[in-house]
Amino acid sequence: MALSMLLVAPFFRSLLRAPRSALMSMLLVALGFPFPLRIPHSALAQGPSSLTVGRVTAVYWPGDERAARALAEMADRSGPWPAVPQASSRPIRLILADKTARFDSLTGGRVPPWSEAVAFPGANTVIVRLQGDPGRALRHELAHLALHAAVPSVPRWFDEGYAAWASGEWNRLDVLRVNWELARGKPPTLDQLNRDLEGGAGRAEAAYALAATAVQMLARIGGERGLEPIITALGRTPDMDAALRQTHRATLEQFEELWHQDLKRRYGWLSFLSSITMVWGLLAAALVVVWFWRRRRDRARREALDEGWEWPSDEAPPSA
16 A cells, blocks of 8 residues: 655654654664654664665564564565566665554554555655565555656556556455456446545455456556556656556546456356356245245145044054
């Protein structure tokens, strides 16, 4: 998840409120982080340390040195990234948050609770929560940094779709998410995707997968050059509609319609399967009802036949 530094810079400057946090903030600034941060008071006794691997400086708290080194090495080896011809040589600052409270403090609580990491492209900085799969989260955020090194501003759906696709997050589970979304009805618009990416965890996961399919389609339209034409155009203008007109002779509205058609063709099998399943489910339910009705009717007939039937006392009942 990438955040605009223009929006968050005033917030970071406002974090320095508690006097006891001044020393820790000065340390982070000395390590290269450009904004003062409010560090939880419990962390003041044992402050952060740092290590450098190549162009990556990792800031970590006690006990996380091994994770910091492993993630810093991964970040330093990252790339190349699709359609980003020249990787940025800018230093990368990586801050590891070992606790949810520390992650919330560093990000100011401005990210959704399900977020595992956040990127600040303007400062080339990534904050990663050391929970779940931090390596996967870091790759996603590094893709944001690579994209924004080439394109200053892009629509949210393209930003997140590119990061999900370029970092290799697209998998069979995402295919299933897309199919379930299509089974629920009409595919969302790109504007709806932007809103869903800010929603709850369930909606956001589906939105990430759908955004990746839109970026994949743009890569297919680009042929051998993939996303290079559209990213080059977005480097000249932040207007996606204008960029699409320049590169693919299509408006944003036309692309959205083509994307919907592509979704139904590639991933609409679950909608068809769900309709068939519903038919068979209704048929099975009808058969069960008929079976219970016949069983009840036959039981009544058997009870009527058994009334008044007694074996003669001098005869034994027949044996099977």
